[in-house]
Amino acid sequence: MFQDRKQIILSFFFLVCGIYILRLLYLQVIDDTYHTIGSTGALKKEVQIPLRGQIYDRNGKLLVANVDVYDMYVTPYKVKQMDTTTFCRLFNITRSYFDSTMAIAKSYSRNRATLFLRQLSKEDYARVADAMVSFPGFTFELSFFRTYPARTMANALGYIGEISKKAYEAQEVEYYRSGDYIGITGLEKQYEMELRGRRGVKFTMMNVHGENKGSYSNGEYDTLAVIGKNLFTTVDVEVQQLADSLFQGKTGCAVAIEPKTGEILAMGSYPYYDPNMLSGKQFSKYFKELYKNPDKPLNDRVATGFFRPGSTFKLVQALVALQLGAITPSTAFPLGGAPVKCHNHPGSPNDLHNAVRFSCNPYFYNVFRKTMSLGGETNPFKEAPVMLSKWHDMVEKFGYGQKLGIDLPSESSGLLPSVKYYDKRYGSFQWKFSNIYSLSIGEGEVSVNMLKMANLAATIANRGYWVTPHLVRGVGQNGKGVNPDLRTVHRTGIDPQHFEAIIGGMQDAVERGTVGGGAGIVEGIAICGKTGTSQNKKGKDNSVFIAFAPRYNPKIAIAVMVQNAGFGGSVAAPIATLMIEKYLKRKIERTAIKERMLNLSIKTVEAMAAGAAAKPIPTLTPESTSKPTPAAPVAPTKPQKESEKPVKTTFIKPKDENLNKTK
Template sequence: MQYLEGRKYVVQAIFLAVALVFATRLFYIQVLDGSYKLAADRNTLQRIVQTPYRGLIYDRKGQILVQNTPVYDLMVVPREVKQLDTLRFSQLLQLPLEEVREGLQQARKFSRVKASPLVQNLSTQELAAIQDNLIDFPGFSVKARMARSYNTHTMAHALGYVGSITPKLLERPQYSKYQPGEFLGITGLESYYEDQLMGRRGVQYRMVNVRGIEKGAFRDGEYDTLSVAGQDLHLSLDSELQAYAEKLMAGKRGSVVALDPKTGEILAFVSAPMFDPEMLSGKGMGNRYMELLNNPEQPLFNRPLMATYPPGSTFKLINELVALQAGVVTPNTPFACNFKLVRCTHRHEPPSNVGIAIKQSCNPYFYQVMRATVLRGRSSNRFEDARLGLGEWRRQVMKFGLGEKLGVDMGQEKKGLIPSPEFYDKHNGYHRWTYRTVYSLSIGQGELGITGLQMANVMATIANRGWYYTPHFVRGIGSGGPLPEYQVKHTVGVEAQHFDAILPGMVSVVDGNGGTGNNASLADVGISVAGKTGTVQNPHGDDHATFAAFAPAQDPQIAIVVFIENAGFGGNSAAPLAALVIEKHLRGKIAPWRHRWEEWLPGPADRFIKRRRY
């Protein structure tokens, strides 16, 4: 009897323990854990995210460049797909069977319960062809959105493109506000100004029944938020000038960058070879992207920002300004054209002053200018002297915005290279180099690396007599102006009088008798151009051609740098191309007798010289 009494207490204890476990679990589910409540809410509430209109993009004259066009995405929730006839479905979509299967597999990999895009960028006509048949395919739905469309066939490298967010990006905290299938800026201005262009999403909550039929707003829209459209971008780029510059660069590899020196606004930005921005939008964009990526001419490579080259003789201007500021030379300092120091490509009398040296582009002259700057009268064959002087020289040169990122409003910008003493210590060995090791820097060769944008900014600095604004593409965001950092004036630490000293030489390069840049002369239409030619040695093939200039010389309104790969002497090809762009900007048209240049430019460099005689 006592044994039975004990068993009764044991059974009661077990029932009590089970009841306690159930009660605890029920309390946790109903009070502490909100997931079940959320699951129940999802059966009665539908959360609809409203994607705002992406901001539009205009050129400097108010012409619309990029706008929004309605397109449709076919979405799939894998868990809801039942007994799918894949063959019939692929025929309906007019897609390869394997492509449909791969898309479904990717959707399952992402999530079995969340919607993700299977086919994107369907046009209205393509949607109409499949919409009536979707009722036979549970788990699939159509989502409308706005896609980018273009009113221009130019400036693809500047504008950039918009693409679908990838699963890897979604894992990063900074992209937590995006959802699968949404689009964002990938490159160019679309990427840099993503936050301004994308706007702010809105959310609506709708009551639905068990069959998913909408029954109205939840609590009269108390928790709804409105979407806010993205801000428009107003660019400094001139679409007409850009189109003309791209036309001139057709069939070439290289870059053209033109700035307004008084504001830092970029007027033209050409990376050749070019492509139509429409290629990276719409259905089939992925295939077209791969075609561009695999093209041996590398049309996706943004040359003005990413390609670094030795600047050639255009760099002589910087060396002269640094030497003048250091006080080691004067505008009237003469140097012999000594071939024993370095070869000179031009036969001429010894330069008696800096103006003549710039006009003749005398290599031995600028060899001695830089030696005077680096050595300051010290021994030319002592490591210690060269190392100390090169460090001082480099610090002054970098004030021109070289050897570091300028901070333009676009990603992928390269710093370039202004070699330091430590650079030569590493490559030549400590105590194993002297000025003779680095003399090629005096004529813009050797280890120097400068981008087209950086050199254009140097020309803007010379035009302004010693200061510049950071180059930028956007002159207005929404109803406001550009970002504050593009309204800060930077000085380079060289007095204005030294810029005045080199200006006559730059003008004589173009308009003087026997100047190396005579092919850029616009004197016949009353425009004085100040410029400098450059021929960049290329160990992999023909020399590169470059020309840097600004105009009008006394009241500069445009600074321009043209760089053409494998085009030989800069005065033959780069100089006349720059002159055409300058004239187009300043006069709005090209003199009739100069239209022939447009036809000659795409050919070999010597074609221009031969035909100009006629």
């Protein structure tokens, strides 16, 4: 028995040895591959960089494309004695650049190729190609740089740049080399894996003189580069470019969303810059200029900015109060006795409809006060800590105090103050309603970005739900591959009928309320909006406006903020309604309003406010009226046809929506 086992083990041992011997015999005698490599000298590994995927708008217009160029690499150990002066003259570089770049390459690796000179045009490459035989160690790779035909959306699209040392060293699987491009911000970073494609590799046999001796093993081990996948965005570039022009001379932001899908139609942060500035050889120069610019054009004010929502937040207060039963659409409150100013709107019934229409501060102060007193007692000073927790949970479902999940690498959560927040600030249960009442009109501690404001407009347009806002609707030729989380539906828990109670007031706010002067009326389109005037610690208040249109079957929701421009109806509302008009009609018919917005700068607004001899803007000055305009019904029994012209009315002059600032 023992002998049988011994024979089996020995047989297996001799079999393995025989296989190794036969393999060595094949490699050394029969297969001439290694003999060929030995005689020729070495293998040259050429990395083939694929073109990066292009980016399109929702109608197939090109937003981001590629231009072919050549990058030059150096392998230090291959560089022999050379005529450095001639080399520098050939490539129009300085000796100091040559020395410093060579030093960096040697410190990186003497045996691996390092980027030496970037983005030679095809003409430059053709001019120097023949001369390179005198400069061993330098090689060229076909590459590209980004170009932006539409010259817009710099912050959202982002830019690419050289991979940082930290990112290079953090690679789990080595893919990028020193000096390679990678998405740094925006969509370029968010969709880096899809856009970058897959690199190819080509092995070439070289002799000891560096001469090409042909493909290694007939190309058996070569791989082809795969072009990156294209992105198909949700953006309407015509609406986007209109916003760019309307914001000339102004600081702020604008974002428009398709309510039913969450698709972003336009997204601009201003002042903006031409994205071509951060593409090409002049990247470092222009980046420094933009970084030092006091207007901060590199900041994305839409997704990462922090602003007080102002009077737009009154809509949320009303919806929460309606759902909790604190008020009904017919609830009235006295206009006096509140620590916030009233606009003294003339003689209108003091119900929810007209409170929205005229943005009545005392009304919404009382709405919040009533909400905070629902804990069982009538004294809101005692019940505020109890009800604030429930209020916080309900408001949070609108997307406040959290990230909405947009497909961008940076998005701010904002602040929605909670019981824990106030306990930390004032001490556990050491605060009361008088400490928090400014929340009633969107001031105080609450802060949002403009994406959330547009999302609020979309939520109201949908009568109670919102879809995760997103910029990309398709990846690759088949348009698939988008994260399904970007189509998630979020429900607020507010009954749909409560939205109708405020929507009527929003339409009247545009047609005969706080917008005034006809600046918000677009023939044939019922626009429902809400103005806001958000306080600043420094300078004039911010002009804010949110809206959606049409009233029934809405196609667009929008938010616009113009910094230091004053009342929401004065500047933000005309810009927003022009964008709505462009999207729904594909043209601008209100050319006079467009021209005035194009020519209006914040300096002009400030001069007018200071009483300078500047001409007023006719469209922003409502007609005077001797008697109040009758209120429209809260919810019409029959939907208004979109083809109907708006009813001609006289317009009541809008008053300051601003909070009476408290100590």
